Amino acid sequence: xxxxxxxxxxxxxxxxxxxxxxxxxxxxxxxxxxxxxxxxxxxxxxxxxxxxxxxxxxxxxxxxxxxxxxxxxxxxxxxxxxxxxxxxxxxxxxxxxxxxxxxxxxxxxxxxxxxxxxxxxxxxxxxxxxxxxxxxxxxxxxxxxxxxxxxxxxxxxxxxxxxxxxxxxxxxxxxxxxxxxxxxxxxxxxxxxxxxxxxxxxxxxxxxxxxxxxxxxxxxxxxxxxxxx
Amino acid sequence: xxxxxxxxxxxxxxxxxxxxxxxxxxxxxxxxxxxxxxxxxxxxxxxxxxxxxxxxxxxxxxxxxxxxxxxxxxxxxxxxxxxxxxxxxxxxxxxxxxxxxxxxxxxxxxxxxxxxxxxxxxxxxxxxxxxxxxxxxxxxxxxxxxxxxxxxxxxxxxxxxxxxxxxxxxxxxxxxxxxxxxxxxxxxxxxxxxxxxxxxxxxxxxxxxxxxxxxxxxxxxxxxxxxxxxxxxxxxxxxxxxxxxxxxxxxxxxxxxxxxxxxxxxxxxxxxxxxxxxxxxxxxxxxxxxxxxxxxxxxxxxxxxxxxxxxxxxxxxxxxxxxxxxxxxxxxxxxxxxxxxxxxxxxxxxxxxxxxxxxxxxxxxxxxxxxxxxxxxxxxxxxxxxxxxxxxxxxxxxxxxxxxxx
Ligand SMILES: Nc1ncnc2c1ncn2[C@@H]1O[C@H](COP(=O)(O)OP(=O)(O)OP(=O)(O)O)[C@@H](O)[C@H]1O
Ligand SMILES: [Mg+2]
Numbered sequence: 001x002x003x004x005x006x007x008x009x010x011x012x013x014x015x016x017x018x019x020x021x022x023x024x025x026x027x028x029x030x031x032x033x034x035x036x037x038x039x040x041x042x043x044x045x046x047x048x049x050x051x052x053x054x055x056x057x058x059x060x061x062x063x064x065x066x067x068x069x070x071x072x073x074x075x076x077x078x079x080x081x082x083x084x085x086x087x088x089x090x091x092x093x094x095x096x097x098x099x100x101x102x103x104x105x106x107x108x109x110x111x112x113x114x115x116x117x118x119x120x121x122x123x124x125x126x127x128x129x130x131x132x133x134x135x136x137x138x139x140x141x142x143x144x145x146x147x148x149x150x151x152x153x154x155x156x157x158x159x160x161x162x163x164x165x166x167x168x169x170x171x172x173x174x175x176x177x178x179x180x181x182x183x184x185x186x187x188x189x190x191x192x193x194x195x196x197x198x199x200x201x202x203x204x205x206x207x208x209x210x211x212x213x214x215x216x217x218x219x220x221x222x223x224x225x226x227x228x229x
Numbered sequence: 230x231x232x233x234x235x236x237x238x239x240x241x242x243x244x245x246x247x248x249x250x251x252x253x254x255x256x257x258x259x260x261x262x263x264x265x266x267x268x269x270x271x272x273x274x275x276x277x278x279x280x281x282x283x284x285x286x287x288x289x290x291x292x293x294x295x296x297x298x299x300x301x302x303x304x305x306x307x308x309x310x311x312x313x314x315x316x317x318x319x320x321x322x323x324x325x326x327x328x329x330x331x332x333x334x335x336x337x338x339x340x341x342x343x344x345x346x347x348x349x350x351x352x353x354x355x356x357x358x359x360x361x362x363x364x365x366x367x368x369x370x371x372x373x374x375x376x377x378x379x380x381x382x383x384x385x386x387x388x389x390x391x392x393x394x395x396x397x398x399x400x401x402x403x404x405x406x407x408x409x410x411x412x413x414x415x416x417x418x419x420x421x422x423x424x425x426x427x428x429x430x431x432x433x434x435x436x437x438x439x440x441x442x443x444x445x446x447x448x449x450x451x452x453x454x455x456x457x458x459x460x461x462x463x464x465x466x467x468x469x470x471x472x473x474x475x476x477x478x479x480x481x482x483x484x485x486x487x488x489x490x491x492x493x494x495x496x497x498x499x500x501x502x503x504x505x506x507x508x509x510x511x512x513x514x515x516x517x518x519x520x521x522x523x524x525x526x527x528x529x530x531x532x533x534x535x536x537x538x539x540x541x542x543x544x545x546x547x548x549x550x551x552x553x554x555x556x557x558x559x560x561x562x563x564x565x566x567x568x569x570x571x572x573x574x575x576x577x578x579x580x581x582x583x584x585x586x587x588x589x590x591x592x593x594x595x596x597x598x599x600x601x602x603x604x605x606x607x608x609x610x611x612x613x614x615x616x617x618x619x620x621x622x623x624x625x626x627x628x629x630x631x632x633x634x635x
Binding site: 077085098099108 | 230231233234237238241525526529530531532533534535536539628629630633
C-alpha cells in the first residue's frame with residue numbers, strides 16, 4: 001500500500017532575477033514500512049522534495065498524497081494538523097526546543113495532540129529508552145551530544161505513530177561512527193515499529209543503509225533502486 | 230507545560246528580559262508615583278485655595294461680586310438660613326462672615342486690608358484659620374475688641390500681641406467708623422499674601438463697628454464630598470431668588486484653580502503617553518530581537534504542526550509574564566516610595582520658592598487612590614499586551630522553509 005504518492009512535482013524558486021528549477025517533475029511512490037534514501041549531489045533537490053512531501057513547502061504543480069490526504073485539497077490549517085499527527089520531522093540540526101529537556105521535547109508533541117500527562121510521560125520515557133537514551137530524560141539539548149540530540153529528534157518523530165518520518169540529512173552534523181549508530185537505530189525502529197522513513201543524504205556510506213535509493217540530479221529522478229536483500 | 234516553556238524562554242536571555250522589565254517597572258512606578266504626587270499636589274492646592282475663606286459653595290448678594298462693599302451685603306439672611314436648613318446634606322458645615330475693606334494702621338505703619346467678621350466657632354471648622362494660630366490665642370465669641378493678624382502683617386507693622394491697631398472702614402450708614410482693636414493672636418498662612426490681606430474680628434465686634442444689625446456679606450459652606458458640590462449648589466439656586474443672590478461653587482470662585490486642575494490632568498495624560506510610548510518601543514524592540522534570534526525554533530514549531538495562533542499565544546505568554554513581573558515590581562516600588570513620603574511629604578523647598586505661586590503647600594503629601602493604581606495597571610497591562618502582539622504576529626509568520634535556510 002502506498003503511503004506517499006508524489007506525481008510530477010515541479011518547483012522553481014526565484015532568487016533575485018535568477019530562476020532556479022529546484023524540481024522539474026518528480027514522481028515517486030513509497031509504501032508503508034519502507035526505508036528510503038533520497039540521494040544526490042548538493043542542490044539536486046533533496047530538501048525540496050522532503051519539504052514538499054512534508055507539507056511545509058508547496059509545489060508549483062503536481063500532486064502529493066500522503067496517507068490518503070491530497071495536499072492540493074487542504075488548507076494550511078489542515079496541513080498543520082496532518083503534520084502534527086501523521087508526519088515526523090528530523091532536521092539536520094536545531095531539532096529540539098532548547099529550554100525543554102529531552103523528555104519534555106518528546107512530550108511537547110503529545111501535549112499538542114492532547115495526550116494526557118500520565119500517558120505522555122510513560123510514552124516519552126519508553127521511546128527514549130528505545131532510542132538508547134535511558135536515564136537522560138531530564139537533560140537539556142545543550143547537555144546532550146549531537147548524536148544524542150538527533151536520537152531525541154527521532155524519538156519525538158516516532159512517538160505519535162506517524163505515517164512517515166522525513167529526515168533531511170540527519171547524519172550530516174555527526175561523525176561517521178555516531179551517524180552509523182543513529183542509522184542503526186532508525187533502521188531498528190523501522191523494523192520494530194513498521195514506521196516509514198524517508199531520509200536524504202549525499203553520503204555513500206549512509207546510502208548503504210537504505211533498502212531503496214532514489215537518486216536525484218538537477219531536480220529530476222536519475223534512478224530509483226530497490227535493493228533486494 | 231506551556232507556562233513552563235514561556236517561563237524558561239524569558240530567562241534564556243536574562244539581560245534582555247531585565248531591560249524590558251525595567252522599562253515596565255519605570256513606567257508603572259513613575260505613573261503610580263506621579264499620579265499620587267499630583268493628587269497630593271492638587272489636594273493641597275484645592276485645600277489651600279478653598280480654606281482661605283472660600284469653601285465649597287458661597288452665597289453672596291448678587292451685586293457683591295462686582296462691588297464687594299458693605300452696601301451689597303445680605304441684609305436679611307434668615308430666608309437664606311431657612312433654605313440652607315432644608316438643602317444642605319449631612320455633614321455640611323457653614324459659616325457666615327462680614328467682609329469689608331478697611332484701612333489699618335498703628336503709630337508708624339498703615340495699609341489697606343480686608344476686615345473679616347467671623348463666628349469663631351464655625352469659622353474654625355471650615356477655614357484655615359482654626360489651625361493657623363501660632364502665637365497668642367484665637368478669638369472668643371464675645372470678644373468685641375480683639376483682632377487676629379497674619380504673621381507677615383505683624384512683622385511689617387513691627388508690632389506684637391497685646392498691642393493695638395486702628396481700624397478704619399465705611400459703616401452701613403456711609404460714615405467712616407474707626408476703632409482700636411487689640412491683637413489677640415497671630416495666624417500663619419501658606420501664602421504670605423494671605424497673611425497680609427486679612428484681619429479677623431468677631432461678628433459682634435464687626436456689627437458694632439459697622440453699625441450693621443442683621444446683615445452679612447457671605448455664607449461659606451463646606452461639604453464632605455466633592456461630587457455633592459455641584460448638586461447642592463444647583464439645589465440652593467433652585468430655592469433662592471437668583472435675581473438677588475449669587476450661589477457659586479469653588480470652581481466659579483477660583484477659576485485659576487480650576488484651570489490648574491485641568492492643566493494638571495492634561496500634564497498627567499501627556500506623561501502617560503510619553504512613558505507609554507517609550508515603554509512600548511522598548512517592549513516591541515526587544516521582543517522583536519528575541520523573536521528574530523529564535524527564527525529556527527519558530528520554524529521548527531510550525532513544521533511540527535503548530536498553527537499560527539498557538540505560536541502567537543506562546544510569544545504573548547512570554548510577554549505577559551514579563552509584563553506581570555514588571556507591573557508587580559513597579560507597583561511595589563511605587564507603593565514603597567509613596568509610603569516613604571507619607572509622614573514627611575516631599576518638601577518642594579528644594580525646587581526653590583516658586584511653588585508658592587501655584588497656591589500649593591511647600592510640602593506635598595502624595596495621595597494614592599485605588600482608582601489611579603487600577604488605571605495605571607490596566608493601561609500598562611493592556612497596552613503592553615497589545616504592542617506585544619506585533620512581535621508575536623511576526624513570529625507566527627515565520628515558515629519552516631525560510632527558518633531552515635537561515
Ligand atoms: N527557498 C529557496 N529560495 C531560492 N532557491 C532555493 C530555495 N530552496 C532551494 N533553492 C534552490 O533549489 C535548488 C535545490 O535545493 P535543495 O535544497 O532542494 O537541494 P539539496 O539537494 O537539498 O541540496 P543540499 O545537499 O545542499 O542540501 C538549489 O539550487 C537551491 O539553491
Ligand atoms: Mg538539503
